[in-house]
Amino acid sequence: MSNKETYLGDVQDVSGTSVSISLSAESLTGFVYIDGQGYRVGQIGSFVRIPVGYINLFGIISQVGASAVPKNQIENEVVGNRWMTIQLIGEGPKNGLFQxxxxxxxxxxxxxxxxxEKELKNIYGQPDKPYFVKLGHVSNADSIPALVDVNKLVTRHSAVVGTTGSGKSTTVASIMNALSDVERYPSSRVIMLDLHGEYGQAxxxxxxxxxxxxxxxxxLKEKKLYIPFWAxxxxxLCEISFGEFKDEKVKNVVMERVLKLKLDSLKISPRKGASADTLSVDSPIPFSIHQLWYDLYVETFGTYYKVAGMQPIDNLAYEKDANGIDLIGDASKGIAPVFKHVETGAGEAKINYLPGxxxxxxxxxxxxxxxxxxRYDFIFKPDNWLPDKDGKVVDDLNLLLKNWIGSDRPVTILDLSGIPADILQTTIGALLRLLYEALFWARNLSQGGRxxxxxxxxxxxxxxxxxDSKGMASKIVQRIVKEGRKYGIGAMIVSQRPSEINPTILSQCGTFFALRLSNATDRGHITSAISDNLDGLTGMLPILRTGEAIILGEAVKLPMRTTIQAPPKNRRPDSQDPIIYDEVPIEDSQNPGGWGLDMEPNPNYEELIETWRSQNPKIDKVK
Known part of the structure; x- marks a missing residue:
């Protein structure tokens, strides 16, 4: 290929990484042929090279037309000249590797x-390299695979952003399929926080x-999710159990009680790595929160008789049931005791021992x-992780973590769709902290992230x-994206509203999969978060097709507009839009309903109320 075939114009202005060029008269046709293939000149997002000595500088076209004229050239501009602005992004020796x-x-x-296109193949990398995964192909060059560097993708963190309906969930599923290829990556491990139960089917x-x-x-053979409260x-624990303490004195009393219960548990059931000297209120030692609640309840609401020579705690005044038995309650079931209402008089008093x-x-x-x-049993009654009154448990945290991050399958999906909304954020924060601390302290072990x-x-x-979130989840994720790389913990942030994500977290993401984004504020956050000055490329985000993404950052050689290869239809996330009217014949349609079909004449709304009350969609009942 001669230089004359690819020649576009000359550099006229350089400002940092922004370069303005004037197109030559020979390229004014706007269409050139190279190796028998046609190329349109001046397409936003297209690549150019500038030979400088023994190397080539590479850039992306970000602006074309009158607005691309440098300010210092406007007065001398000749009518009819055409200009182009490019953003420099890297370099490489001639016929060598791009960097x-x-x-x-x-x-x-x-x-x-x-x-x-031939040069682009050399730039983008070769698909036979094991650390590259293929996610699709470059949109304007079907023969060029879209390759992503796994090393940079995982530990340097990433973000997948896109408006609802842009193909975001399908893109995530495609990435997960690529990363969990056990033939290529037999020891890969991924844990997904799935808030809407979308990815089980995929x-x-x-x-x-x-x-x-x-x-x-x-x-889907779902297993029970348990997050032991004592972990x-x-x-x-306070946020999930008690809510906010307005009186710091009361909070300190509860803290002392929890610490004492953990210390008593440790004396009865010694555990490797823990001792009375190193124990803190945050140590993951089993104790009975049911007994803690019961004791505090009695001390707070209990009615006592004063009896000479006896402790008031031994003289609780209970109401009695129909058989004359004291209603003392049941700590293990959360059933409170019922106390008598005693009027204070001679020899009688109601005494509360808990300060405040x-x-x-x-x-x-x-x-x-x-x-x-x-609905709270997954925390307060965690099956084999539920401590008895003395803090004894059947299983310890090692089995829980082995199930999550040490199983024989590369991916673990934590479906959080049934978690009560009032504790969702705190629960997510606790989950992430458990994972982070486990791998942080195990950093020198084979089970650790390194x-x-x-x-x-x-x-x-x-x-x-x-x-604006100051919750547990935001704090621990900020720590993960800042420090996780050193301990082998990578984060992938998936969102339809990047403008609402804490900017500290977004700025630490080294790779972006940006699908269609219609909102200008969201696009602005992506533009400000990426290291490259690629306003022209991110300006294409509103017009991307469904399933098309611009991949930018450290995991790709060059920013690329990519058509993501979707998984088979029966392996896609359960996030597709309901079809209002489907022209496909009923027997061939995947759509279970729609406005164009005659529905059952007498639908059973008792089932609707049943699923509502149980807070369980019961997918198997859908016909």
């Missing part, structure tokens, strides 16, 4: 050439699914309710990582 960054800049008069052949109301007999730190007991009454009533409601890195995928991240 990001610049060692030198072009000068006035340097020639600018179009990059052909990844069922390579993932274990944990859900708080999971049913192993279901089609939480004290702040997480009037301040904790509301929190105790709230915790008692949670101990009784089945030897076997972990990718954490956070779906609907704007819900719990939003800009």
């Amino acid at each position: 990001r960054g610049l060692s030198q800049y072009p000068t006035i008069g340097d020639e600018v050439h179009l990059v052909s 990844l069922q052949d390579r993932a274990y699914i944990y859900k708080i109301d999971g049913n192993y007999k279901s089609k 939480l730190n004290f702040d997480e 007991s009037h301040q904790i009454g509301k929190q105790l009533l709230l915790l008692g309710t949670k101990l009784r409601i089945p 030897h076997r890195p972990l990718l954490i995928v956070m779906e609907e991240a704007h819900i719990y990582l939003n800009y």
